[in-house]
Amino acid sequence: MKSLLRWSVRLGVVSSAVAGFLVSMVPNSIALPQEQIVQKLQQVPVFTVADENGSPLVASGDDDSQVTGVFMSQQDAQDFVGRLQEENPELGEQVQVVALSLGEIYQLEQQNQQNGEGLNFAYVPTEEQVNSAVSLLEQQGQQVEDFQGVPLFIARSSQDEGYLTVEQNGQQIIPLFFEKQQLRGMIEQFEQSQPEQANSVEIDVISLQGMVQTLEQEDDPQLEQVELVPSQESLEFIQSVQQQQQQQQ
Template identity: 50%
Template sequence: MKSLIRWSAVLGLVSTTFFASSLSPTMRALALSEQQIMEKLRPVPVFTITDAQGSPLIANVPNEGKQTSVAGVFISMQDAQAFIDQLKSKNPQLAQQVKVVPVSLAEVYKMDQDNKAKPEQLSVAYVPMKQQVDSALALLRQQGQQVSEFNGVPMFIATGGADKGYLTIKQGNEQIIPIFFNKEDLQGMITRFGQQQPDLANQVQIKVVDLQGIIETLQKSNDPQLNQIILIPPRESVEFVRSLMPAQGQAPAQLPAGQQAPR
């Protein structure tokens, strides 16, 4: 898959030690170009269920009295595989024809944007990791919020200091602001930060945001600090992509059409 080459840039960042360096001021809100947004999303692998031709499995769901075509996009490869395992008991014939395929989040974003103007719109339904949803809810409750559910894909970012700025790390000569799909990966970074700067360790907090909210911020903001944002995919996704690196020649999944998923 061509996107694997782009994803390789993230592998080193996730797999090596984080070097916390400073706290960044809070971002303002203005607008990034579509190309810049695509560049931010391209290194993040997500997972679809596709047929042998690379077309995604489509479900028709009721929406305001009409049927809407929905393609599921899984944040976790394991969750996508679990869906196929469940499909084996509901529709064994279809289960034999489909497989889990990684695609770039940028490709999903582009498809979603392109389809918004079409009469027969194909919607994207992101499937978050349950463990991370539970972590997000627990964190929000600890911070005093009365929440019973989390709508969307939770992501985690570290803040601290008097101005509650975003914790940055050094990548080469640049300062970046990592936003994690996996709370545990962020917690590891915070632990290393505390070892390097123990006087600031107690000031660090984890904030919960959601993926769609981040994308909307990228669409509506032109603050220079947005260029510092890097989305950090789950470690399991990184390892799965690494296992596919020798097979980069396979064709990417085609998202516009697909088979019907059982109801």
């Protein structure tokens, strides 16, 4: 939990203070050391279902593989536990929602791959953001029935294909949002500050899994600018944890 608290102040800055904008050309590839990838993912809280000892609730597949769910929304995870308590009270009463960081999940995935263990993670995005991603792709002329993975939304200029960046602590970052609504808020501020470019900004959607794979495999230091911005629900969760820690102290 300390890893989440460490990012709480910074996330507040990213999500609200967007005084400086820049449209810049950034290549579509990057290769980062694993510790830097973990650091980028560490700021995002995710939620799993586990027993009181921390053992995750797993489902077994036909090939004997084991899968545990990783919810992007705490409310979705709580709703899942609620349904489980109704359908299987004995099991449902033994589990609870546990918060981790996306960086910790990534590290567990890497360890599982190295050790040849069979536990897999199934990421569960929010239905609202999946629908937003599908709608956006359809508007762009693509035929899609469903969006595979967790959607991330990013703004770019239709004039030069550069990504919209935000100035933070004297540096330009490229924010990737888990909620389309949050990105829309940033774009509206950009349009107010630079009305001459108001019609040039478009929204793209990519998958979280694809973004991580690109960070792992490609080679371009400029994409160190990429920063993940958690959903509003997740930001409120981080703030609540911080307040609880302060009260305890």
